[in-house]
Amino acid sequence: MGEGSEKAPAKTRRGRGAEAGDERIRERNTRAILRASAELFAEKGYEGVSMLQIAKATGLPRANVYYYFDTKEDIYRALISELIHGWELALRHISPENSPEQALTAYVHAKLDYARLHPIQSRLFASEILGGAKFLTRRDRDYMHALTRERVLVLEQWMAEGHIRKVDARHLLMLLWGATQFLSLSEPLACDTLETGTLRPADFDAAARTISGIVLSGVLL
Amino acid sequence: MGEGSEKAPAKTRRGRGAEAGDERIRERNTRAILRASAELFAEKGYEGVSMLQIAKATGLPRANVYYYFDTKEDIYRALISELIHGWELALRHISPENSPEQALTAYVHAKLDYARLHPIQSRLFASEILGGAKFLTRRDRDYMHALTRERVLVLEQWMAEGHIRKVDARHLLMLLWGATQFLSLSEPLACDTLETGTLRPADFDAAARTISGIVLSGVLL
């Protein structure tokens, strides 16, 4: 609905060696807004967050946020379009250049590392999908679909070559997605289950080992 | 915050044999409101839904909804407290009376059946957890925790007896939760991946077979 109207600041270089930090106010504030709003959106969903909340969390007056983003939707969309990166990064490990063992282990660990290091992005992505993926563009979805299809072909190749058991490659991928997302998305349940107050790196590590262990001995021949 | 103020209708019996349907208006409308609002909450989250939307979806004027529920929170809480049922139902299959094969297969199928037959409840539950489980009471969480602990003990028993491989039982449970939830929670992604417009029973069946197949041959000795 909103056109991506970018206000181009006149980028100018200082004569002297640029002091770190206080240059490019626009860049800094834009990032701060995105950072703060991601957490809010992940927790409360798109409608659950007001511009006032975003402004307060950023430490800016509300009207100032509007100087950088025309609408709340613009902020949300800017966040969403960044999210596919993590998805892609982990999936790349499932490649014909790796052995199935390497590939699946690396994938599971990469996915859980991402979940541990970027819990907010993980939750925001899940929240967007759960809400019907209404802000993902067709382009984004097509791109994800293409990525998925490539991995399906890799897995099916391994099956044809007798490296792994013949299962539905698509459902295997979804099993991995679901299993590797659970920890960060369902943090309250996971904490209750693990009888811990907060998820520690060791918990992610244990999850990675359990998941890759079970899936590997489940599919390897 | 809101006290559970129940307006007790004077339940009276008709003289003649009660005609089906048009008795107990209160019960019928209360159910209609819960039914309609569950779908909305699941999709948009608590804050994303207005009483007007609920009223429209129910087919009642807004003020009439307030006749049955004092606040929006009351509606949401009424829904949340029903959700643990599905959780519990599937978990019961993991019992010392079953063999590990039976138990795990039955669990996976039960969980996916529930997801297929009650997609709205599944999503609502996920949405509540993702949002931080803010409306689950301590009692609810303790109960779920107790249920989980029992299953962990069953699994560890099987490990001690040499029926299944030694893995972290808690993470095995979470693997199952995550894998069996993915299909209905991430419906848009699942549809893209499976190249289908809507999830059909066959898709749930394929998921159940893939998940139980991989996990079984992953943990059985």
Added chain:
DNA sequence: AAATAAGTTGACACCTGTGTCAGCTTATAT
């Protein structure tokens, strides 16, 4: 130092949402 562009802000107009209430209609009991 003067001019210009970038950044900041309080206030405004407007809309949507919540919860309440008095008074209405319909059903049930006597």
Added chain:
DNA sequence: ATATAAGCTGACACAGGTGTCAACTTATTT
């Protein structure tokens, strides 16, 4: 038929949300 309770509803007061704007301040250029 009349009384009483259950159910329904339009209108209201209030709180909070969105997006805009003119005027102000600060930075950068010339």
